[in-house]
Amino acid sequence: MIKMKNLTLGYKKEKILNDVNIRVKKGEFIGIIGPSGAGKSTLLMSITGGIKVFNGKFEVLDIDLENIKKKNLIKLREQIGVVFQGYNLVDRLSVLDNVVSGMLKDIPLTRAILKLYKNKELEKAKEYMDIVDITKHSLKRCDELSGGQRQRVAIARALAAEPKIILADEPVSALDPKSAKKVMEVLKRVNEVYGVTVITNLHHLEYAKEYCNRIVGVNGGRVVFDDNSEKLTDKLVEKIYAVN
Numbered sequence: 001m002i003k004m005k006n007l008t009l010g011y012k013k014e015k016i017l018n019d020v021n022i023r024v025k026k027g028e029f030i031g032i033i034g035p036s037g038a039g040k041s042t043l044l045m046s047i048t049g050g051i052k053v054f055n056g057k058f059e060v061l062d063i064d065l066e067n068i069k070k071k072n073l074i075k076l077r078e079q080i081g082v083v084f085q086g087y088n089l090v091d092r093l094s095v096l097d098n099v100v101s102g103m104l105k106d107i108p109l110t111r112a113i114l115k116l117y118k119n120k121e122l123e124k125a126k127e128y129m130d131i132v133d134i135t136k137h138s139l140k141r142c143d144e145l146s147g148g149q150r151q152r153v154a155i156a157r158a159l160a161a162e163p164k165i166i167l168a169d170e171p172v173s174a175l176d177p178k179s180a181k182k183v184m185e186v187l188k189r190v191n192e193v194y195g196v197t198v199i200t201n202l203h204h205l206e207y208a209k210e211y212c213n214r215i216v217g218v219n220g221g222r223v224v225f226d227d228n229s230e231k232l233t234d235k236l237v238e239k240i241y242a243v244n
């Protein structure tokens with residue numbers, strides 16, 4: 001579902017990632033690791049079609065990302081859920097309203113504003129809240145939740161749009177270890193239950209090793225490791241985090 005072949009990516013005139021060759025299949029759970037400034041976020045966010053392609057082939061969900069047209073960009077983004085470190089929730093709305101807002105493309109705006117949800121929508125929302133274990137707080141406002149709980153709401157909201165891919169940009173870096181593990185467990189569950197491909201940038205190597213099936217290591221704009229998590233030896237870790 002994602003094909004990167006001899007791909008060079010960057011911003012305006014600056015090339016950030018060079019000669020990237022990655023293929024991603026449906027249902028994978030991939031962790032991107034590497035030192036600060038290596039290009040992890042650029043690599044992750046390039047999947048949403050927002051990063052310039054200098055060279056090579058880049059296809060996501062059968063859409064060619066080189067010189068992508070607006071219509072295809074919309075089609076692409078409808079199929080990708082993005083979870084940020086900053087949560088991007090509407091604070092003054094409840095957990096339930098935030099999760100339902102993920103389905104907005106199916107709900108007319110006036111009905112959404114008036115919160116006139118149908119039973120089917122409420123059932124779906126409950127299913128997504130259950131899977132991220134936030135149902136008991138469904139009527140709380142999001143600004144009353146902890147960081148980990150908010151991140152789980154953000155995942156439920158992303159799921160509500162029924163994406164094929166979820167991209168999580170440093171989803172746990174602001175969290176304490178217990179909350180971080182819970183968020184990683186939720187991502188894994190979502191990946192396993194719905195078969196959604198999950199790709200996440202992680203600052204903590206241990207989380208990548210424990211939860212991801214595959215690890216991509218980036219250093220200085222190049223992919224220096226791409227294999228099953230078990231193949232990541234201490235020596236390879238040194239290579240990924242080496243200072244150039």
Ligand SMILES: Nc1ncnc2c1ncn2[C@@H]1O[C@H](COP(=O)(O)OP(=O)(O)OP(=O)(O)O)[C@@H](O)[C@H]1O
Pocket residue numbers: 011014016034035036037038039040041042043
């Ligand atoms: N919008 C942008 N415009 C121009 N250059 C950018 C932009 N965003 C990032 N860069 C540059 O791209 C390089 C890689 O940054 P990126 O954020 O992808 O790295 P990262 O590995 O995710 O780092 P970190 O772990 O610190 O978040 C850096 O040199 C950065 O300055």
